[in-house]
Amino acid sequence: MTGPASHQIERSTLATRLGLLAGAAVLLALALAPAYLGRADLRLLGEIFLYLSLASLWNLLAGYAGLVSVGQQAFVGIGGYLLFALTIFGGVHPLIALLIIFVAGGLVSMPIAALIFRLRGAYFAIGTWVVAEVCRLGFAQLGALGGGSGISLPVKVVKSIASSRAGREAASYWLALGVAVLVIAIAWLFLRSRRGLALTAIRDNELAAASLGIDIWRTKFVVYSMVGALTTLVGALIFLQKLRISPDAAFSVNDWTAFVIFIVVIGGIGTLEGPIIGTIVFFLLRETLADLGTIYLIVLGIVATIVMLFAPKGLWGAIKHFTGFQLFPLGYRVRLAKGGKQDSASMKRDAEG
Amino acid sequence: MTHRSNRRQFMAATGAVLASPAIMGFSRAYAKNPTLKLGYVSPATGPLAGFAEADSYIVDGIKKVFRGGLMNNGKSWDVEIVVRDSQSNPNRAAEVASQLILEDEVDILLGAATPDTTNPVADQAELNEVPCITTDCPWQPYFFGRGGNPAEGFQHTFHFFWGLEDVIANFLSLWNHDGVAKNVGGLFPNDADGNAWGDAELGFPKPLAGAGFSLTDPGRYQPLTDDFSSYITAFKNAGAEIVTGVMIPPDFGTFWSQSGQQGFKPKIVTIGKALLFPSTVAGLGDRGVGLSSEIWWSPNHPFSSSLTGTSARALADGYTSATGRPWTQPLGFRHALFEVVADVVGRAADMEDPAAIVAAIEGTSMKTIVGTVDWSKGPVKNVSKTPLVAGQWQKSGGALDLVITSNDHAPEIPVGGELALLS
Amino acid sequence: MDWLNAIVQGTLLGGLYALFAAGLSIIFGVMRLVNIAHGDLIVLAAYLGLTITMLLGIHPLVALLVLVPVMALIGYGLQRLILNRTLGEDILPPLLVTFGLSVIIQNALLEVYTADPQKLQAGALEIASLNIGGLAIGYLPLLMFVTAVIVIAGLQFIFYRTALGRAFRAVSDNQDIAQLMGLNRRHIFAVAMALSLAVVAIAAIFLGTRTSFDPAVGGGRLIFGFEAVIIGGLGNLWGTLAGGIILGVAQAIGAQLHPGWQILAGHIVFLAILAVRPRGLFPRMDG
């Protein structure tokens, strides 16, 4: 049973490799979408990608690092406002502004982390929310950015991205697609890295992880700042589409956190695939029911509640439970050489922990 | 040449028709009559829902009127109205506006009720080059709030309502009352309306000073504040006898009961927005009687509909008998919005061309149930003003009624009584 | 004088915040439940209170006799049917489910009661005031403050002097071992939620008498409640009252400096306190 020749350790199964192949094909098809999809569909897909990014980022934070934040709208809003400030007052080209915003988001998240990492569990959640409220009220005091009234992005700023409307729409679509791919790729690579492994160890057992010499604070800090930077970038893209920003819209806990939590939980928290499924379900619901007004929101609340109560690992958790399939291989499976007993369960360290 | 035909040709050519949800709109080319698609965004749910409470009554009525189609250049156009809820959320307003433009491919975008709806809707229309008409938001927060430049204006977006200068003028004539010191306390929140009303250049401060009133304005408070003691103290110290502002109902409720508790007794209280709806004022009980407000529209307005000939009184009565609810001011403006659309369709040179529709909107000059709408006479480009009066909530025979007490700036609207002081 | 007035009014406002927070404090202390729907439950109770006053033609304060038991019953049912299933090590399930509840309650209220702002009529009580050395103190805020003190004292008594309170603390300390004492934690939790919503009923009547409300105003007040609980420290109801007063006074002082800083000042004081004392000022239990 021992000895190097009798088994090999691998991450992927055949199904996973096929899945990745299919994923690559889908990605290619999505990248070429501006060539064959209409404006409305592009716009909707763009919005879907941005929500997918927010959901994946929140999932990284809560599902992997155990940092349940209800204040991610702070970063979305800061991203949006920075975009407006840089392009309107700084005269910066929007695409360059995005790079600056990404860096700025990381920088802003660090002092916030230093403050709120002193809090645990529910205190942490409430603390993040208060920080976001402080941002909302703070930006409401900035008269130059419209104060509480809000401010519109001049059409000429939008037009500086591309001169033709089709070009703008394609650019805006690719930006959204790009950031979604970037977020998912970063999350995947990160979780496969040393720090990512440490993160999973922390989630599974903080005490044990500490005894293994993992610096918990530092690991969480890195995740929080990374997620902060990316969320800020996503926020800038969101308001590049909305064209108008006001404190209540920018720092809306419902739009940028509650719905995102719904998405992640419905899809399956703690998996990379969950947010994708959740985003699809969320938009299916929205596109079919949103005209019903209050009824739509009631249905959304009920669906999220039911999933949490009866399928706490979400839809993807249920799919994985029945099929064992995973799209993004994170776990190791031990495959024994022929004649060996097939026993992957004991050594599998899959994403579910 | 429109984006729509562009896309259609392209899709037909590539055979990607089936892949697109827009297939529903595609059938139009084959229909007997062409269809005009109107998209309408309003806050049906959420904190602003009061502004949209009459919407479904109006839209249902308008659909009946439009059933026979609208004539354009001798051709009858079917009209389809797509209503979307902004959920009182500017994010959502922008989203549904863009959906209406891109997905439903509406020909004209309409929007109403407060800057939180009109501005994101108009912004989306301007960027996507779709004709857009909005109402029910003073024009300054609409125009300057969107970064408008009076010299240039906007290309595709139009608005009709009154402006701050009208509300100021009306309030001033309301306040020119014997036995009331010309000493005003201002309550302006840090939101689009409050910042516009309190703006040093465009808002209340300058005209008030010009008319010999002194204004105590401690600053912009955050909406949904739980304590107005600092304001009350400042007003008391300044000896204010008049209070004004533009508030949401919960904030005014807090301020008004704290005023009572802390012994602040102004003689006139004239507040925008919070006192529009009868239900809000009724909720204040006896403390609601005698409060005053701007009046954009009432059943006593001597106007009638260009579409149906219905008088203001008949429109309000129809609403009350159909829903059992008292009339509200947005009622007239919702109706007028569709009056303008019908008028524009009648005059547009080419309904397939957004530029022609825009030209027709620019050329509008008509009498509606809320007064004259004429974009050539606006204070700035893209804005047309409707008449404004002011009045007071008075009790007559046990029922609260909003009585017009000042018509200095729109004499065609008759006054119904005199302003009574609160104390 | 202006400053003194600001502090007095801020303290009285703190009473309202403490009433919002007391219900949260109970369930947070007993079962670490972060109830995002708390604010919406207050608004629900205000609407029920309105319906009761309209139907029976009684004063809002008298309506409490009906409203308190009704809300307690709702609380018991809510906990046993839904929230008990979410409790465990992870704070996310209760957070999400109460988020969902918040959305459901808000929109259901909109369906039933429309968006019209409503207000409870308390007659002359609303504006009557007491004059102490030039300071006008309204009877209503005073009554609110005194009620908050009585409610907090009552809860503190229940928590630390009665068999029910022992059961609360035992379950809070260690659910498994408490079960071994014959305590059914599902029942204990439901009783805690019933108590919490009984306090919500009281808070709702004062909120609804104080100013007008509509289905959307709940969420905005929620965060002050959480802040008061956390400032005060887990398991300490007097701490919750202190937390409410600290917030109220911070807001009043902020407003005196500049109206725009009113709410901001409360949040900043909260963050400052947590930066120095991450468990709050007077914790009596471990999180």
Place this chain on the structure above:
Amino acid sequence: MADPVLQIRSLDAFYGDFQALFSLDLEVASDGVIAIIGANGAGKSTLMRSISGMLQNRPDSILYQGEPIGGLRADQVAGKGIALVPEGRQLFPSLSVEENLIIGGRMRRPGPWSLAAIYDLFPILQERRHQASTSLSGGQQQMVAIGRALMANPSLLMFDEISLGLAPVIIRQIYEVLPKIIATGMSAIIVEQDISKALEVSSHVYCLQEGRVSLSGQSDTITREQISEAYFGARSDHGLA
């Protein structure tokens, strides 16, 4: 022989998908004392959790006074007169010493044990009764834990690893009072790592290994070799210390 107070019949216990006990049989005679020994992970704590209702199983796999209780919740089991002194004492930190005792007696079952009787048995607790339970020494905390269980006036009292982490002198004191307590009329299950202590106070001993009973017999006749074998499995050649 009188009917047994507790009968366990082919008990399978699971944590999710993981099976911790396999078809386990066990019996406690009325007024009998049994000891359960076994290595870490053998399933002793799972057995305690199963009997006390903290872990739920097939109802008829555990019969208490002839009644199936395997499917009951812990609070229901407690109501029937089964009490547990949990491993690691697990006092309620926010309750005072006396409150810890009182809450143990909240079922109000009739019997000899009351606050006064507990203070009689452990006088030091009376002195410390208003202190926070966490301020006591380990031995005193164990006294509170035992007192808390006794306050329920149980018919079956279970001790889970009561000597774990305590000084030898304290362990000796506790084992001195144990027979006195049991003599007031109850059956007992003692889970213990210290085999000689376990054999000393019990009449019957069960040894668990990997979730199964590997040995059972009279405490006074069983041999060290048998235990050693039952502890480590058949192939073991280790002796016991």
